[in-house]
Amino acid sequence: MTRGLFVIRRSVVAIFLCFVVQVAWGDLKIEITEGISGAVPVAIVPFGTGGGTEPSEDVAAVIAADLARSGRFAPIDRNDMIQMPTSGQGIRFGDWRILETEAILVGKVLREASGYVIQFQLYDVYRGAQLLSYRISSAENDLRRAAHQVSDMVYEALTGERGAFATRIAYVSATGKGEQQRFRVVVADADGENPIVIANSRDPLMSPAWSPDGRQLAYVSFENERSEIYIQTLATGERQLAGSWPGVNGAPAFSPDGRRLALTLSRGTGNLDIFVLNLVSGRLTQVTWHAAIDTEPEWAPDGRRLYFTSDRGGGPQVYEIELGSDKAARRTFEGNYNARPRISRDGKSLATVFEDRGNYRVALLELDSGNLQVLTNGQLDESPSFAPNGSMIIYASEAGGRGILAAVSADGRYRQRLTATEGDIREPAWSPFL
Amino acid sequence: MRHLNLVFLGMTTLLLAGCPRPPEVPPDPPPTEIPETMDSGVSTGTVSAPAPRALDPFEDPDNPLSKMVIYFDFDQSTIRSEFVDVVNAHGRYLARNKDKRVRLEGHADERGSREYNIGLGERRAQSVRRMLKLQGVSDAQISTVSYGEERPAVEGHSETSWARNRRVEIVYR
Structure with a gap:
């Protein structure tokens, strides 16, 4: 294993698509930390x-x-x-x-x-x-x-494997404190270049999720002092309110056919369950019915099943449920904490946020064998997201007290990180092939 | 320890003196440091003020109503015994004052995944809500929101910071 240092620096200018102002957006730097x-x-x-x-x-x-x-x-x-x-x-x-x-x-x-x-x-x-x-x-x-x-x-x-360089990443940036605090949803090229701010708020923005055609992003916004889910079309900046039920509206995930949105709602009961919203008909279907926290739905590639986080067994673990069924099957067994599942494109492995002796790290679980490999080495790693060709997983990490993005090869052998010059960046979501 | 308590109480009184209502109380230190009982000697300072007036219950550090933040253990939403009096005091106050409204803002520490932490914050807010309702507070007086780990009270990546971020803030509106 060699340690190389490969640095790209470039000043970039970002454009507020829907808020019409042009702002300079800080330097971004990619370092290859483990080769x-x-x-x-x-x-x-x-x-x-x-x-x-x-x-x-x-x-x-x-x-x-x-x-x-x-x-x-x-x-x-x-x-x-x-x-x-x-x-x-x-x-x-x-x-x-x-x-x-x-x-x-x-x-x-x-x-x-x-x-x-x-x-x-x-x-x-x-x-x-x-x-x-x-x-x-x-x-x-x-x-x-x-x-x-x-x-x-x-x-x-x-x-012999399709490349994923001409793709993009979405992430959340948080800068400033108190009255000066700003949250932004940013979309950049996969190499971190050309970052464009697509939403900008004084209140938290969370959980960006790509539509399968790469044209829209769903995300959670607290701009009205409560959580709501918006779907924004990138080319036009046009926004549509997709979830504004009483209580929690969170964790949006487009189905592989793009016609449905899985989401987490409490609907005023205080209990989080997973629902599927048909984006064509507007019909809402409840998927889980458990008194535990059920959240972070992730579609299986066949569009008929969901993986999700639930603490129905005590601590958070990943479960799988077939739509239309009322029985969920537990999929993670190693460790006390497995959350925010992301499935590989071939449906064979699941990336999770895994507690590793007090550290939160990204782990990859092979579903057939049950083998679990911890891929990252940080203390507060979270939000894994697969590159569309499955070769890399981008995730949020922390360095020098600040939120940064990092990527690791799916075999865990190679790492790089992406830092912004200002504030924290987190919740990366890798786009589909564009 | 008695000396520390006095210092703490004096500081709290100073900080609260100019607060408007509804009060914005600065976050309490970690709960283990909160004095269980107040010393009688401290009240002489208040009595010696030029124009004595009855202390607003929200400003009176002896009154549990002055506490607006409930802290929680890791991954837990049960209200710890030292906060039961605080929540019940707000419950009785709200039950007597049906025109008052509160918003319960649930929070989690930064560890683990963000949407799951939204769930934890919501569960904590609900746990305070249920205890308020037991005192006769109506649903119409209470709203809840969970910010998960998105709005930490303090920065930092240690248990000290995390303990102050796992909380429900009671906000009068």
């Missing part, structure tokens, strides 16, 4: 340019950073490159073999009337064989996103 010695060396050669003005982004640098963040690749330093070809014909494979580079990506960013075209080729260095050869068009201000798409293609060509 893998087996990361595959690859060469992401600086892309050539053509057609006049320099592109606004260093596309090859964005791609190299993406691949490094995956924990599976070690892009070689530009200073160590013996040549910088921008197309396949120029590559001297023998030289790259000496550097033990396994794959090489070359390309060009060309200016076009409406933006840019990225043209790129990926080669297997040992066989000298071409793996990819593509062109991607990009709008003027969308070059980073196009670069992330190249990263996705390179990642898939080299690993």
Whole structure:
């Protein structure tokens, strides 16, 4: 296990979508805190340019950073490159073999009337064989996103697994104290860039959850001095009040088909149960009927079952219930505390917040075998959320007294963290494929 | 210990002196430090004030009504014995004053998952609500909200901070 430090810093500007004000939003920094010695060396050669003005982004640098963040690749330093070809014909494979580079990506960013075209080729260095050869068009201000798409293609060509670089994360930020305290729901690119504030309040905001098409976010807001659930369309900023029953309205989760919302309600009784709201018909169905705290519903991939947290057995544990059934089955048995379940895309493993000798950590439970692996090493880790390709889990952690985000590979071998320069950030939710 | 109690009482009196009603009482220290009985010697300070008046029960540190925050054990919502008098005093006051309304704000410490902590805060608020109702307070006088771990009373990641954040605040409106 090697410890590398890989830092990206960039000033970014965020836009209030629905509140119309533009604000500078602080620096964000990603650090790779624990790497893998087996990361595959690859060469992401600086892309050539053509057609006049320099592109606004260093596309090859964005791609190299993406691949490094995956924990599976070690892009070689530009200073160590013996040549910088921008197309396949120029590559001297023998030289790259000496550097033990396994794959090489070359390309060009060309200016076009409406933006840019990225043209790129990926080669297997040992066989000298071409793996990819593509062109991607990009709008003027969308070059980073196009670069992330190249990263996705390179990642898939080299690993066989779909890439999740051109995705986004939502999270909650809290800054200031007392009268100055502000809560924000932020949506950023998966690498932390381009953060956009989609909701801003003096009162707590919680529990952002993506719709399966990635176009909407549900979240909890206390703006009316009580908890309510809103669904906001990202492109327009338009909001819809989805849950405002007496008492607790919390833990929204879209069904895999996007037509239903699982949520937690107390409906004035003081007892939290799980409900399903049909977003098309408006019909509300009660799913759990227990005097315990039942909350944090998570849909199974088949859309017919829910995992949830309940303390019906004493402490909080994860249960599973089939919709329409009245019997819940307990799924976690190790430890005194398992909460906020998140299911992997293949439905085979469950990430939970697990109490590990007084520390709260993210653990991964293999449902078939019952094997539980503690993936993180913090004291107050919470809110796990899977990348849509299942390769990484992003979660909230704490460092230096502040809330930060961190990500760990699903095998627990590789970690990175994302910190904001101001305040606490927490409750990350990784978007679906976009 | 007797000396500490006196100091504490004096500070509380000072802090409360200028409070408007409904009172915003600063958070109590952890419950174990709260004096069970008050010393008679302290009241002489109040008597010597230039224009004596009856102390508002919410300002009188001898009166359980002056306590507005109920603290809880980890993952628990049962009202600890030292707070039963406080809750019952508010219950009797509200039962006698049907025009008064309270909002019970339930809170949890930062450990564990956030939505589960909303559940814990709600359960604590409900537990205070039930005890108030036993004193004859009507449902219409009580509203509850749970902020879970979202609005800590104090910052910090130690048991001392956590103990002060596991609470229900009784807010007169």
